[in-house]
Amino acid sequence: MTPALQAMGLQVSYGERVVLREASLTVPRGRWVALVGPNGAGKSTLMRCLAGLLAPASGQVSLQGKVLQAWSGRQRARTLSWMGQDVVADPDMTVRDAVALGRLPHQGWLGLPSDQTVDREAIELALQDADMSWAAERSWGALSGGERQRVSLARALAVQAPVLLLDEPVAHLDAPHQRLLAQVLRREALLGRSVVSVLHELPLALQADELAVMREGRVLIQGSRDDPAVHRILESVFDHAVAVSRVDGRWVVVPQF
Incomplete structure (x- = not known):
């Protein structure tokens, strides 16, 4: 089956600094892939290439089997939803209106909604998934950092795209909302959507279907969360400061002091 999203041999440099070195990643349909690695590994740069926000010097990104650049802007926006870091909005914009921006790719000619009922249902579900329904009429400027993060998540979910890219989605989130995000x-993966998330929270990353472990601009390994080889590489890239163990039927990360 054609992957939902695929990166092949991506090379990116900032000046003389090489950030991605022949980085490759395959995102199967209906799977959640967690992208992990130490600071400076190139995770966010790889995500920006996957989203089409950054053109690699060499290599290629394909979306549903077609080169990313061959997609029109609207087609791409409907098919691939992006949540980046440090998202900002008009301080006076309500939470509901901010989330509604996620429905823009589905609007018709002259900006008229193609199906207002579908739009409303998508917005309400996204607010619920982000636990922000209670704040729908609040202004962006009145929100805390964690609440703004959840609104940004809701906006990405509201697109209801087949592919969802999330760069550090749990930044500023407390433990209950990290758990909600994982759920x-x-x-979303069970519904057939494909998810890629950059995560520094390794216990949360081990809840994904697959892990892709990066170091120094390369994807060293990609595989199931149950794969011992993935666990060994994960421990190695973090200089064995953590160990992956099985406790009560689930994988956990144990700090090593």
């Missing part, structure tokens, strides 16, 4: 992303 939502698992559900």
